[in-house]
Amino acid sequence: MDTQRVAGNADESPLFGGALTAFIPHSATDVSDLxxxxxxxxxxxxxxxxQSLIVELLEYQAHVADQDAARHHFEDTAGSNDASEPNAFEVTSVVPLSKSELCLSDCSSAWMLTGTQCVSKFNEEAKNTVTLRxxxxxxxxxxTDILITFNDPQSIDPGSSSAASAGTRxxxxxxxxxxxxxxxxxxxTPGLFG
Known part of the structure; x- marks a missing residue:
């Protein structure tokens, strides 16, 4: 993908005060406004x-091999979501992303993981099955490791606070x-990383 062609695209949104930009899909609400x-x-x-999208700047995990980085962050997310007990999370695929197709091509490597987690919102008892990319x-x-997470609920427990939005897809x-x-x-702006 040609960086010059994409970089000025009107579909892109500023992130971290414009230090990064990326395409953010339709119907997105900036949660920091809420x-x-x-x-x-x-x-x-x-x-x-x-559904939600999170762009996170995390400390580079030097002890983790590049090919294991996505799995490391997925398991860390499972722990944060209280989804780390047996059968509460599963990795279905981990694939490298071709740097020739990325605007952020100066990364040492880029990976995409797909998996599922059984999570509750706001520490509720009800758990929802969520596909995480x-x-x-x-x-x-x-x-720095930049982690981008797409939470896509597949099954919402009727007792979850998310149940109200389940019918209004x-x-x-x-x-x-x-x-x-x-x-x-x-x-x-590379100064974003300090």
Missing amino acids: REIPDNQEVFAHAHTD LGVFRLPQFS GEPWTGQDFQRLLQTLTLH
């Missing part, structure tokens, strides 16, 4: 579904939307 979000995250929720961009020169985000976000992620 509640406080950590400084190392940009979080978007679908306006009509329970993770994109990991490894930037050792900046001591609207047009959901797709795997292609997520792929486009990964491909268009562009770094404009």
Whole structure:
């Protein structure tokens, strides 16, 4: 993908004050307009579904091999989601992303993982089955891993606070939307990483 062609695209949204840009799909609400979000995250929720996208700047995991980075972050996310007990999470695929198709081609490697987790929202008892797609961009020169997570609920427990949005699906985000976000992620200000 040609960086020059994509970088000025009107479909792209500024992230972290414009230090990064990427395609954010239709019907996205910036969650920071609704509640406080950590400084190392940009979080978007679908306006009509329970889907969400998170762009996170994380410390580079030097002890983790590139091909294991996505699985490492997926398992860390499972722990944060209280989904780390047996049968609560599963990895279905991990594939490398071709740097020739990425705007952020100065990463040492990039990976996409697809898996599922059984998670509850807001520490509720009810658990929802969520497909997670993770994109990991490894930037050792900046001591940073960029993690992009697409949460796509597949089965919502009737007792979950998410149940209200389950019937108002609207047009959901797709795997292609997520792929486009990964491909268009562009770094404009390396000072973002300190």
